């Protein structure tokens with residue numbers, strides 16, 4: 209067998225075992241385990257065109273990993289040396305980004321940091337040490353610009369779990385739920401997921417608002433959890449008394465989502481894969497593109513329920529999954545609006561003060577409205593990417609980054625290869641919450657502390673693909 213066949217077989221083996229497929233919503237038993245020996249890569253990802261069957265009535269073409277959406281679950285131990293062989297069976301260069309991992313710039317999967325591409329109809333090996341432990345993920349990091357069939361508009365995403373040796377594993381079932389939109393299009397129609405709360409403090413709201421009309425924005429008519437619309441595919445089957453660990457991921461290109469599970473609470477234990485100081489039960493989880501939320505749900509309300517987006521339009525267009533208790537099959541699934549829609553990161557933190565930062569870096573984000581036939585452009589400190597002078601870090605120093613959002617959209621801001629700690633959100637202090645992506649609300653402000661401990665070029669951007677593509681990006685450079 210030649211090398212090409214071997215790699216194909218590697219990917220095919222992943223599928224054939226069934227272990228890696230997240231169908232319908234969980235891979236509760238053996239995930240793809242790395243091979244113990246041999247010269248072959250631990251994991252193989254093959255990028256190729258594929259069909260996704262969202263329901264018996266709806267199928268669409270996209271590009272995915274190993275012919276499955278999400279891609280295979282990559283599960284590894286903390287500290288393990290991992291090799292991933294990526295085969296690109298498409299006509300364009302690709303980048304696989306390891307979101308939330310501490311990896312060098314050359315393997316991080318970002319062109320701007322100098323990672324080499326996986327060439328069209330070629331292959332590239334990525335090697336790294338798996339850290340830190342927690343819920344991570346991998347996805348395409350190509351620019352898409354006006355092509356809504358590239359980058360994160362496609363099905364190129366998957367869960368990546370780094371298991372810690374000291375995880376108590378205090379749950380009965382583990383499920384993986386990726387939120388997705390499909391068939392993106394451009395429109396001036398305002399599909400804003402969640403109108404800003406008028407009671408929000410909006411510390412960054414200017415005295416006079418920009419009167420120019422907004423540009424075309426990315427919308428989507430179809431939604432799913434993993435690869436199935438609500439009602440299609442198998443339900444999530446549970447038993448009364450079980451504790452179910454839910455790994456939620458927003459793998460979409462454009463929208464912040466809020467989900468609820470009627471009659472149940474989500475006990476949030478980790479944000480972006482990092483355990484929170486004060487786990488809390490909540491009715492609603494808000495999750496932006498790039499973010500992960502890990503929550504334990506105690507199954508103590510027998511019935512058949514819909515876990516789904518709280519906006520009726522999004523849920524009815526597919527963003528939901530039926531949760532079915534044992535011996536309840538005859539019932540119709542029930543949806544109830546949650547008692548509260550509030551989401552506030554700071555409740556999961558601790559009051560402890562932060563050590564003083566060595567330096568403060570202010571970052572101001574503004575929109576240049578594109579008008580009815582154009583696209584909005586985005587400025588970081590007055591400039592679109594690239595900037596002639598990048599932000600400079602010195603190894604070992606602690607930086608306080610202040611994100612000033614002077615626009616009327618919420619933005620999930622992501623930093624590569626590092627974690628930051630939330631210091632303050634719209635004036636509310638908190639500590640101990642470590643994330644790699646944070647939503648800065650419309651006209652809001654977030655302050656985070658970043659320890660410069662991962663030398664190398666470090667990309668910073670809004671995780672909404674269109675915003676990233678049209679200027680909302682910056683590089684941090686180590687001195």
Ligand SMILES: [Cu+2]
Pocket residue numbers: 618619620670671672675676680
């Ligand atoms: Cu944005």
